[in-house]
Amino acid sequence: MEKRSLTTGEIAKYCGVNFRTVIRWIKQGHLKAYQLPGRGDNRIEVQDFLNFLREHDMPVPEEFQERSRRVLIVEDDPLMAKNMQRILRRGGFETQIASDGFSAGTLVKTFSPAVMTLDMKMPRLGGLEVVKFVRSTEGLRDIKILVVSAMPQRDLEEALKAGANEALEKPFKNEDLLEKVSRLAGVTGPPGSRFAPPRQSLEKSP
The missing domain is CATH 3.40.50.2300 (Response regulator)
Structure with missing residues (x-):
């Protein structure tokens, strides 16, 4: 899998949440991210995203399941x-x-x-x-x-x-x-299985 970074919008799409929820995860220290100089946009390395999913017992999206x-x-x-x-x-x-x-x-x-x-x-x-x-x-x-x-x-x-x-x-x-x-491993079935929504505990965190 090619190493690359993800936007908050991409993370939100993978997790089935609003991008503001992803920003809240970042601010609360749940999800590791860095900011682009001069713009302030958040970027998340793929490995940090996978670590976040495993730490919170959230299933891994199908395209990232090779290592999982x-x-x-x-x-x-x-x-x-x-x-x-x-x-x-x-x-x-x-x-x-x-x-x-x-x-x-x-x-x-x-x-x-x-x-x-x-x-x-x-x-x-x-x-x-x-x-x-x-x-x-x-x-x-x-x-x-x-x-x-x-x-x-x-x-x-x-x-x-x-x-x-x-x-x-x-x-x-x-x-x-x-x-x-x-x-x-955060997988719910054989290769090709659908990615389930994240746990509600993170979604509802203050």
């Missing part, structure tokens, strides 16, 4: 990793697999996923360290992290406190994995 459908599967069990890959690919996601924490650290930069599924018990670099690395690294912090693990509940809670977004216990149902990844 990328999922990095971090799993050291080959059979489990392939099974998760099969489930997600059937759901329309593009996937890559990292079999250890160090490989995950490389692939999050080169593959640029929207969501990462993460087993906590990993060789070389543990899942908790991966969460902390992603959350402390500029350019990676917007990646959604779904912990998928059979570890005790207290370990899952520790991962959530460190910055993971959600947790899914093993064994899991196929539909539960697909539903959680889809929600975190």
Whole structure:
């Protein structure tokens, strides 16, 4: 996807709101923007727009869903990793697999996923360290992290406190994995699905 900036009018059209609402989001710090010198018109980088949508659990418009459908599967069990890959690919996601924490650290930069599924018990670099690395690294912090693990509940809670977004216990149902990844990615169906209106909480903010 070509990197470019968007106007407040374009953002309003994508989100189904009035452009004044977009300006209010900018003024309130919800949406990152910059102003053109001498004119004062607001411009929003595409990546900042996508970050805004994910942070507020708003679906991503169809034309921006290329990255939103990328999922990095971090799993050291080959059979489990392939099974998760099969489930997600059937759901329309593009996937890559990292079999250890160090490989995950490389692939999050080169593959640029929207969501990462993460087993906590990993060789070389543990899942908790991966969460902390992603959350402390500029350019990676917007990646959604779904912990998928059979570890005790207290370990899952520790991962959530460190910055993971959600947790899914093993064994899991196929539909539960697909539903959680889809929600975190901000997509509501297979490629070609319609973009839903934004949540009313932002629309009605003072």
